[in-house]
Amino acid sequence: xxxxxxxxxxxxxxxxxxxxxxxxxxxxxxxxxxxxxxxxxxxxxxxxxxxxxxxxxxxxxxxxxxxxxxxxxxxxxxxxxxxxxxxx
Numbered sequence: 001x002x003x004x005x006x007x008x009x010x011x012x013x014x015x016x017x018x019x020x021x022x023x024x025x026x027x028x029x030x031x032x033x034x035x036x037x038x039x040x041x042x043x044x045x046x047x048x049x050x051x052x053x054x055x056x057x058x059x060x061x062x063x064x065x066x067x068x069x070x071x072x073x074x075x076x077x078x079x080x081x082x083x084x085x086x087x088x
Contacts, residue, residue: 008033 010018022032 018029018032022029025032027035
């Protein structure tokens with residue numbers, strides 16, 4: 001795939017962070033930006049937009065977990081009653 005040139009403006013703090021991380025990883029700033037964009041695109045494709053959304057999904061899963069746990073407890077009690085009825 002042919003590369004395209006894109007220009008962006010960064011504030012001083014963001015530029016310094018970009019430079020520091022690219023030096024630590026021994027890659028160019030452009031490569032680091034490409035990695036960051038690839039990661040962002042993957043997250044968007046996966047439907048994960050931000051921490052609030054992840055938190056909400058986690059709460060929904062937790063609620064479903066407790067509903068299932070409650071059902072298991074009810075079924076266990078019913079099974080125990082049936083077993084006691086036929087074993088006694």
